[in-house]
Amino acid sequence: xxxxxxxxxxxxxxxxxxxxxxxxxxxxxxxxxxxxxxxxxxxxxxxxxxxxxxxxxxxxxxxxxxxxxxxxxxxxxxxxxxxxxxxxxxxxxxxxxxxxxxxxxxxxxxxxxxxxxxxxxxxxxxxxxxxxxxxxxxxxxxxxxxxxxxxxxxxxxxxxxxxxxxxxxxxxxxxxxxxxxxxxxxxxxxxxxxxxxxxxxxxxxxxxxxxxxxxxxxxxxxxxxxxxxxxxxxxxxxxxxxxxxxxxxxxxxxxxxxxxxxxxxxxxxxxxxxxxxxxxxxxxxxxxxxxx
Amino acid sequence: xxxxxxxxxxxxxxxxxxxxxxxxxxxxxxxxxxxxxxxxxxxxxxxxxxxxxxxxxxxxxxxxxxxxxxxxxxxxxxxxxxxxxxxxxxxxxxxxxxxxxxxxxxxxxxxxxxxxxxxxxxxxxxxxxxxxxxxxxxxxxxxxxxxxxxxxxxxxxxxxxxxxxxxxxxxxxxxxxxxxxxxxxxxxxxxxxxxxxxxxxxxxxxxxxxxxxxxxxxxxxxxxxxxxxxxxxxxxxxxxxxxxxxxxxxxxxxxxxxxxxxxxxxxxxxxxxxxxxxxxxxxxxxxxxxxxxxxxxx
Amino acid sequence: xxxxxxxxxxxxxxxxxxxxxxxxxxxxxxxxxxxxxxxxxxxxxxxxxxxxxxxxxxxxxxxxxxxxxxxxxxxxxxxxxxxxxxxxxxxxxxxxxxxxxxxxxxxxxxxxxxxxxxxxxxxxxxxxxxxxxxxxxxxxxxxxxxxxxxxxxxxxxxxxxxxxxxxxxxxxxxxxxxxxxxxxxxxxxxxxxxxxxxxxxxxxxxxxxxxxxxxxxxxxxxxxxxxxxxxxxxxxxxxxxxxxxxxxxxxx
Numbered sequence: 001x002x003x004x005x006x007x008x009x010x011x012x013x014x015x016x017x018x019x020x021x022x023x024x025x026x027x028x029x030x031x032x033x034x035x036x037x038x039x040x041x042x043x044x045x046x047x048x049x050x051x052x053x054x055x056x057x058x059x060x061x062x063x064x065x066x067x068x069x070x071x072x073x074x075x076x077x078x079x080x081x082x083x084x085x086x087x088x089x090x091x092x093x094x095x096x097x098x099x100x101x102x103x104x105x106x107x108x109x110x111x112x113x114x115x116x117x118x119x120x121x122x123x124x125x126x127x128x129x130x131x132x133x134x135x136x137x138x139x140x141x142x143x144x145x146x147x148x149x150x151x152x153x154x155x156x157x158x159x160x161x162x163x164x165x166x167x168x169x170x171x172x173x174x175x176x177x178x179x180x181x182x183x184x185x186x187x188x189x190x191x192x193x194x195x196x197x198x199x200x201x202x203x204x205x206x207x208x209x210x211x212x213x214x215x216x217x218x219x220x221x222x223x224x225x226x227x228x229x230x231x232x233x234x235x236x237x238x239x240x241x242x243x244x245x246x247x248x249x250x251x252x253x254x255x256x257x258x259x260x261x262x263x264x265x266x267x268x269x270x271x272x273x274x275x276x277x278x279x280x281x282x283x284x285x286x287x288x289x290x291x292x
Numbered sequence: 293x294x295x296x297x298x299x300x301x302x303x304x305x306x307x308x309x310x311x312x313x314x315x316x317x318x319x320x321x322x323x324x325x326x327x328x329x330x331x332x333x334x335x336x337x338x339x340x341x342x343x344x345x346x347x348x349x350x351x352x353x354x355x356x357x358x359x360x361x362x363x364x365x366x367x368x369x370x371x372x373x374x375x376x377x378x379x380x381x382x383x384x385x386x387x388x389x390x391x392x393x394x395x396x397x398x399x400x401x402x403x404x405x406x407x408x409x410x411x412x413x414x415x416x417x418x419x420x421x422x423x424x425x426x427x428x429x430x431x432x433x434x435x436x437x438x439x440x441x442x443x444x445x446x447x448x449x450x451x452x453x454x455x456x457x458x459x460x461x462x463x464x465x466x467x468x469x470x471x472x473x474x475x476x477x478x479x480x481x482x483x484x485x486x487x488x489x490x491x492x493x494x495x496x497x498x499x500x501x502x503x504x505x506x507x508x509x510x511x512x513x514x515x516x517x518x519x520x521x522x523x524x525x526x527x528x529x530x531x532x533x534x535x536x537x538x539x540x541x542x543x544x545x546x547x548x549x550x551x552x553x554x555x556x557x558x559x560x561x562x563x564x565x566x567x568x569x570x571x572x573x574x575x576x577x578x579x580x581x582x583x584x585x586x587x588x589x590x
Numbered sequence: 591x592x593x594x595x596x597x598x599x600x601x602x603x604x605x606x607x608x609x610x611x612x613x614x615x616x617x618x619x620x621x622x623x624x625x626x627x628x629x630x631x632x633x634x635x636x637x638x639x640x641x642x643x644x645x646x647x648x649x650x651x652x653x654x655x656x657x658x659x660x661x662x663x664x665x666x667x668x669x670x671x672x673x674x675x676x677x678x679x680x681x682x683x684x685x686x687x688x689x690x691x692x693x694x695x696x697x698x699x700x701x702x703x704x705x706x707x708x709x710x711x712x713x714x715x716x717x718x719x720x721x722x723x724x725x726x727x728x729x730x731x732x733x734x735x736x737x738x739x740x741x742x743x744x745x746x747x748x749x750x751x752x753x754x755x756x757x758x759x760x761x762x763x764x765x766x767x768x769x770x771x772x773x774x775x776x777x778x779x780x781x782x783x784x785x786x787x788x789x790x791x792x793x794x795x796x797x798x799x800x801x802x803x804x805x806x807x808x809x810x811x812x813x814x815x816x817x818x819x820x821x822x823x824x825x826x827x828x829x830x831x832x833x834x835x836x837x838x839x840x841x842x
Binding site for chain 3: 161166167169174177
Binding site: 025029031033078079082085086088089090092093094096097100101104209210213214217221253254256257258260261264265267268271272275 | 391406412520527566568572573
């Protein structure tokens with residue numbers, strides 16, 4: 001039963017990660033590869049605060065989100081000053097550089113990772129309580145993003161993607177929008193990280209390598225970039241697939257790369273055969289003239 | 293007190309080590325210049341080059357020359373397939389830069405996973421023996437590998453410079469890099485030029501991986517890190533300047549080598565990223581001393 | 591009262607090409623100034639410089655007496671300068687109404703904080719913008735197109751929508767970049783009428799145009815540019831009668 005719960009929790013976490021990544025690359029069109037590192041920032045911040053300051057999980061999670069959001073500014077502010085392309089390079093450098101720092105810092109447990117993160121809930125209820133939390137977080141994230149993407153703000157984002165120059169020449173602050181969306185997306189990844197840290201109680205640097213971005217890209221591209229439910233489908237798919245491969249009973253040394261191969265191959269196939277993904281973005285309801 | 297002999301030794305060894313970085317950077321910068329593409333699939337190219345040569349040497353037991361030729365052939369085949377089947381389709385669809393980015397990165401990741409499946413994660417050098425015979429020259433240790441590295445890199449750079457300046461295809465590459473539409477008006481076939489660019493990049497990648505692999509035990513995910521160095525050097529040298537990128541690669545390598553004197557080795561890797569940040573913040577179009585040096589050398 | 595738009599000593603070069611050479615220009619409220627000259631004279635570049643898309647090398651630009659130095663493109667639009675584009679640049683995935691609602695100087699829905707904590711304010715601002723948009727469209731006889739996607743509309747109507755969108759910005763300066771190009775018939779007359787109305791209501795309008803009859807009909811005065819320099823300025827009739835200008839414009 002514990003196994004089922006851990007799957008549900010992972011589903012919840014992955015949905016938050018996929019939806020927030022989709023917000024950044026699918027909706028806002030920002031090319032960034034650094035999502036795993038914000039997941040890591042949330043996890044490590046929450047873990048370190050829980051271990052050293054005995055902070056309660058809610059504050060620790062909020063801190064994780066805040067730290068992730070704040071660090072996102074370190075990437076977006078300098079690179080968006082120049083041009084959209086730079087965000088990509090900066091995000092790669094940031095991802096790898098920060099990972100180096102984490103691997104070498106005593107505070108974060110160095111290469112061995114952060115162990116013995118105190119769990120707020122112990123005992124037999126642990127499984128379903130955390131499942132509820134994770135799935136609630138997933139629902140909240142999806143709805144929050146939906147709210148951003150529809151309505152006035154979403155309209156501004158769409159116009160920005162249609163023609164950024166005309167958008168800016170009308171008085172709209174495109175840079176500000178990009179920075180905010182990026183921060184929101186990264187903060188959500190931080191929340192996912194905190195939940196992960198509190199349930200699994202162990203965080204290690206290997207989980208956040210740049211290849212982890214391949215997992216997230218798969219969820220978004222295969223699920224459907226720019227759509228609300230696409231990332232949800234992508235996240236569920238990504239968790240179902242490894243379970244399917246487990247049945248092949250291959251040795252672990254083959255399982256991990258095989259999994260990676262299947263995921264990346266899926267992305268490539270979808271990129272060429274069905275670029276809109278499994279769930280195409282639903283066109284938003286156009287603004288209707290006010291009733292007279 | 294710093295011993296001048298140590299400083300010179302670090303310089304020489306650092307210069308030799310910069311050789312493969314220079315080659316990777318030139319490959320990356322050239323593709324960026326001509327195709328306006330950030331070719332994150334280069335890591336995949338590098339991995340294929342290494343493991344093809346590795347298999348030829350250690351599994352088929354071929355002589356070195358044949359192994360290198362095999363490595364080059366495999367890299368060329370994979371790269372051209374990538375360009376013809378992949379990039380051309382995306383270009384025809386006028387795909388966004390996001391899709392190009394995802395495609396190139398995922399190709400590298402797919403390659404890394406596939407090679408991990410085939411070769412495992414045990415670090416392995418190209419040849420069983422990675423130590424190269426060394427002799428002392430004026431108090432500095434100079435190994436055969438050092439000489440090969442510096443010589444091969446210099447030769448390839450000279451060849452490329454000559455190629456770009458004197459041959460028709462080379463001139464076409466420069467024209468297309470300036471403006472593909474304008475070049476098309478003059479009858480220059482952009483597709484062919486792109487293919488030629490990738491072929492040259494393959495050669496540089498193969499040479500670089502030969503040098504790197506004959507000295508370091510490699511794993512399938514190593515090329516991603518190496519490629520990042522090339523990306524930073526390309527940025528530093530000014531996008532659109534292959535020479536700038538090469539100079540930046542040498543500079544960064546020497547910086548990393550000398551940094552050993554001042555910071556603990558575990559933090560050495562971080563220097564690169566600090567530099568990346570400094571570049572993006574203050575020199576987004578490339579570092580000015582590089583621009584000056586480039587102009588001076590023209 | 592200070593001029594709606596004043597340029598002094600504005601200079602810009604791109605490599606070896608001088609795009610603006612010591613440009614002096616003043617635009618008053620209620621004035622419709624024609625900016626004419628051969629292709630490549632630097633007319634659109636001047637618009638780009640004023641709106642901030644391109645940074646001038648030197649010179650002073652003031653909107654209503656206030657300098658725009660150091661202000662970004664979007665800040666200048668909020669100061670009250672708005673322009674149209676030769677290729678319209680409408681937001682192709684959206685309807686006419688949505689295009690226009692995004693165009694006023696202030697857009698409430700641009701702030702996420704406001705969206706979440708003051709949703710009523712945002713909704714009201716949107717409704718107000720809708721009303722204004724419909725009023726402007728009504729003046730052009732296009733109110734019935736409000737819910738249409740812009741991409742399917744005929745060319746002439748798209749150009750009118752581009753103008754309508756610009757008019758949502760209630761600032762003093764309106765820069766029109768070849769609004770008449772490819773437009774004829776009813777759309778032409780509508781555009782002329784609307785521009786006249788705007789000037790009468792106190793806007794300062796500058797129009798880049800090749801269509802001489804439009805310039806003659808509408809503009810009170812004009813400025814002739816060639817190779818980045820203003821060669822002549824004054825009443826339309828004089829400029830159009832000048833032989834030297836005719837040579838420059840049409841070639842010998």
